[in-house]
Every structure is written in structure tokens, then in C-alpha cells.
Amino acid sequence: MILVVDEAHNLPDRARQIFSPEIRGEDVAALHSRLALQPGDLFADLTASVEMLEDLLARLAAELPDGEAIAEISPPSDEIEDWRNDWEPRLVRYLDWKRDAKIALPDDPVLDLHFGLTRFAAVLNLYGPEFTCVVERRAAGVRLALVCLDPARAVGPIFRAASSSVLMSATLTPHSAVARLLGLPSNRTAAISLPPPFPRENRKVMIVPEVRTTFAAREKNYGRIAALLAEMSDAQSGNALVLFPSYRFLAEVAQRMPTTRARVLLQRADFSDFERQRVLEALTSPPPEGILLLAVSGGMYAEGVDYPGEVLSGVYVVSPALPQVSFERELLRRYFEEQEDAGFDYAYLQPGMTRVVQAAGRLIRSETDRGVIALLCRRFLEEPYVSRIPRDWYDETPRELASRRPAQEIREFFGPGVDPGVDPEGDLP
Incomplete structure (x- = not known):
């Protein structure tokens, strides 16, 4: 098998x-x-x-x-x-x-x-x-x-019983952690990492360390995050997808958003299938000024959906998408702390950074797509988060991705033709 x-x-x-x-x-x-x-x-x-x-x-x-x-x-x-x-x-x-x-x-x-x-x-x-x-x-x-707590107990025997297994994803790193979670036999497991097949010059990746999105620091940073997103959206042409770690975070930033060139749409927690489809249709047939979609990491617009062609020109991820703290999540952290001395890594860091990289992967889907990936939070340049930045995103070190002038760099990447003076419609679905 x-x-x-x-x-x-x-x-x-x-x-x-x-x-x-x-x-x-x-x-x-x-x-x-x-x-x-x-x-x-x-x-x-x-x-x-x-x-x-x-x-x-x-x-x-x-x-x-x-x-x-x-x-x-x-x-x-x-x-x-x-x-x-x-x-x-x-x-x-x-x-x-x-x-x-x-x-x-x-x-x-x-x-x-x-x-x-x-x-x-x-x-x-x-x-x-x-x-x-x-x-x-x-x-x-x-x-x-x-x-x-440990899925290896349940799925490991299945992989050991198979004559061979092929596991594929853009986010199977670090390989040792994934193999551990799935109970893959170490003497039969090999990992291969392949670079993306698309031209690297078609993608601009940046980390914006100006803001901090820890729970304790969010209140002081909501306004600056909103201003940065507006500036970055105005600096690009086309649509942009902004992803937040929670609906509350999204709402706090949305109510502070200044007027933008793009039409702003918000994902709600109670979206019906019809409303979800309406937003996707709006992205594929946007108004001239483009759409700025504010959504949640790990949600319906962040994973499992393709944005073909030039549907997206930017993906901006606000904060590492760590799972919410809960009683059962803390039991998971405690278990892996006792087993591997790596409770935070397995309970929070691994799923959170997987969401970040999965979301970024929505942007470039063909050899002709061009766009900007921006991660907004100082933590992306700090351990343990910085070590989870994909290797093909940088030359020598992830810290070279730091941007102090993100809007200007976005404008330079896309070149002339971005008109920040177009009036937005302002209507929400």
C-alpha cells in the first residue's frame, strides 16, 4: 500500500x-x-x-x-x-x-x-x-x-504499515517536527525541499518591525497598523488580502482605518456560503481602485482557495497566527514540554507559522503572477519566529527582509502606474 x-x-x-x-x-x-x-x-x-x-x-x-x-x-x-x-x-x-x-x-x-x-x-x-x-x-x-495530545499515537501505525508514503505540502518544516507529530519511522523517512518554480523577482517579501502585536501591546498598535495598511494598499495596484489572528483584532484595526484608495471589505465570523462567494467574485471582478480584504488567518480566505492570475497583488499578514490560549491548548503545551522540552513550539509556534506561510502562498500561483508579501510584527525578526521564515524568501538571513519604509518599497516594486488619488466607493457587502 x-x-x-x-x-x-x-x-x-x-x-x-x-x-x-x-x-x-x-x-x-x-x-x-x-x-x-x-x-x-x-x-x-x-x-x-x-x-x-x-x-x-x-x-x-x-x-x-x-x-x-x-x-x-x-x-x-x-x-x-x-x-x-x-x-x-x-x-x-x-x-x-x-x-x-x-x-x-x-x-x-x-x-x-x-x-x-x-x-x-x-x-x-x-x-x-x-x-x-x-x-x-x-x-x-x-x-x-x-x-x-500526540497524533503520532494514532496515525503512526498507519504509516508504519504502508509500504511507502508520500507527504506533500509547502509548509512541512521543520521536517523533524512534522515527522515526530505523525510518528514517521526515522529509519525510513527522507525529506526533500524544492524551491518554488516561479521567478523569484516576481515576489517582494518584507517584514515590517515597526509594530508589535503581542496581546499586551496590541491596544497601543491598532492605530499604527491601520495607517500602515492604508499606506501599503495605496502604494500598490490591484487587490490586497490582509490577515489577522482573530476577528476582534480585525475589528479593532478596521474601525481605525483611514480612507484608502481601495474599497475595503471585511470578513465576518457568520459569513454564509453565499456571502463568501460574493467576496470571491468581487475579487475576481474588482472596481478600478481595487479591493482591500480584511480577513482572519487560517480562515476561508487564507487557506484552501486559489486566487488565479492577478486576483491578488499583495498579502499582508498581521501578527504570527498563534492559536488562542485555551485549557486544552495548554494541556498540549504541557505534554510536549514534558516530552520534548518544546511545549510552545508544538502547541503554538508550529501551527501559527504554518498558517502564516500558507497564507503567503496564496499570492504567487503561476510564473506570471507578481506581488508583495508583508509580515507586520517585530516578532517575525525575533526567535523563535524568525527561524521559521522559509529559506527561499531571503538570500543570507531573514533579517534582510526588514523594511522601515514598506509603502515606498511596494511602490518601487510595482513601478509607475499606481494612482493613490482614486476615490474609493466605500461600500461594504
Whole structure:
């Protein structure tokens, strides 16, 4: 068997998601309400099983330390096994009833619960130091989750069983970290890095160290970031994509944006598929003054979408796109700190800088494309971030990419023809 994996940089997080099942109290409660409305012994028995599961979640939540809404616990393996032994004969009776009544439901919450608990039990069988179990009390209901900390435990055996595997991506660096996360056998793993096939002179890469985007420094830098983005956008022709680490950061900068040559569009967290498509259509058929799209790193406009031809002339990434700090992200950091003395690298730096480089890759998609990549934050010139700047972006050191006059350098790159005096329409979708 030969495995071929494209966009393999996504595999560690996808594996973590697949092997991190959860039971949500609100889903169990919704099923309880539906079953309780049905007459007959079968539905009374199914309801009793669901009540057992609700009782288990309530007991686990009651054991949370005082004042805590979330905590690690020992996995309730025996309780889940007992529940399944009670549930499965009743499920068989339910399936017989559906067959006899000739009932086919496109969405069956009984089967949804069954398959969810089956997946939960399957991961329990893999449970070891590479996993942890979390219970969380939320307004919607109690959440019980198995959290995969180390995807190598889950996907490593698959790669070891294959006769050969080919993993491809523009962001599989550092190779040793990716191999570690995927459990690739070191004695059978080789890495090849190839330069981009496009003319290097068609791409201008710069790092703007004038601003700092750490959480503590953001408030003081929002205004200057907005001014820089306006100046840089006015210095280029065509469309530009600006990526922020969060919707809140985007909103804070957007409300401080001065008038720009380009028409400004904002990505919202609640965009529908129709709205998403409208923005893409606007980029492919822009007004004469161009479009400045403010969006979020790792989102729908930053990865998994192509901007062919001259759709984009600039990609500006504001801040390393580090994942948000959370209870479970901190468990991941702690695990790799204990295992590799590299908790921050695996939990935050690796996924964050992968997003940055993936976003930059939206710009040059053919040998005729030209454009500017700009990273806005002093941290991009500091360790550990600077060591993750792609090698083909610079000659000797990433620090040569530092720009103190980004708008002027952009204007020089594109040459004459940029007219900063065109009035923007100013309308937002």
C-alpha cells in the first residue's frame, strides 16, 4: 500500500480532531426529550439508557473542583462500557422496529448517539499517556471529551504499515517536527525541499518591525497598523488580502482605518456560503481602485482557495497566527514540554507559522503572477519566529527582509502606474 497525502501540514491537527471525540450534554438532553414523547416499552427503555448517560455526565461535572468549569479527570472507561452493554440490545430492538415499520430517517439522533459513543469507546481502547480526558461544565450542558495530545499515537501505525508514503505540502518544516507529530519511522523517512518554480523577482517579501502585536501591546498598535495598511494598499495596484489572528483584532484595526484608495471589505465570523462567494467574485471582478480584504488567518480566505492570475497583488499578514490560549491548548503545551522540552513550539509556534506561510502562498500561483508579501510584527525578526521564515524568501538571513519604509518599497516594486488619488466607493457587502 502506498499512501499519498496532499496538504499534509493539516494532518496533525486533523488527526487530533478525529481522535478527540466528545459527548455533549445538550445533544443527550435533546434526544431524551424526543424519546420521552414516544409511546411503548421500547422507547421507555431507550429513554432509561439515555438517562443513565445524563446521570454519568452530571456525576462527573459534580466532581469538578470548586470554582472550576473545566478539569482533567480519569477516563470513565468502566462506566462507558457498562452503558454500552445496557444500550446495545435496546438499539438492536430499535433497528428491528424501524425495519418492521419501514421507517427511514435521513437524520436519526438515536444512531447519532450510538455512533458517537462507539467512536468514544474506540478511542478509549487507544487511551494512554498521549491522551487526556476533560470534563467541562457549560451553559449548554456538560461536555466530556477525550483529547488527543500526540497524533503520532494514532496515525503512526498507519504509516508504519504502508509500504511507502508520500507527504506533500509547502509548509512541512521543520521536517523533524512534522515527522515526530505523525510518528514517521526515522529509519525510513527522507525529506526533500524544492524551491518554488516561479521567478523569484516576481515576489517582494518584507517584514515590517515597526509594530508589535503581542496581546499586551496590541491596544497601543491598532492605530499604527491601520495607517500602515492604508499606506501599503495605496502604494500598490490591484487587490490586497490582509490577515489577522482573530476577528476582534480585525475589528479593532478596521474601525481605525483611514480612507484608502481601495474599497475595503471585511470578513465576518457568520459569513454564509453565499456571502463568501460574493467576496470571491468581487475579487475576481474588482472596481478600478481595487479591493482591500480584511480577513482572519487560517480562515476561508487564507487557506484552501486559489486566487488565479492577478486576483491578488499583495498579502499582508498581521501578527504570527498563534492559536488562542485555551485549557486544552495548554494541556498540549504541557505534554510536549514534558516530552520534548518544546511545549510552545508544538502547541503554538508550529501551527501559527504554518498558517502564516500558507497564507503567503496564496499570492504567487503561476510564473506570471507578481506581488508583495508583508509580515507586520517585530516578532517575525525575533526567535523563535524568525527561524521559521522559509529559506527561499531571503538570500543570507531573514533579517534582510526588514523594511522601515514598506509603502515606498511596494511602490518601487510595482513601478509607475499606481494612482493613490482614486476615490474609493466605500461600500461594504
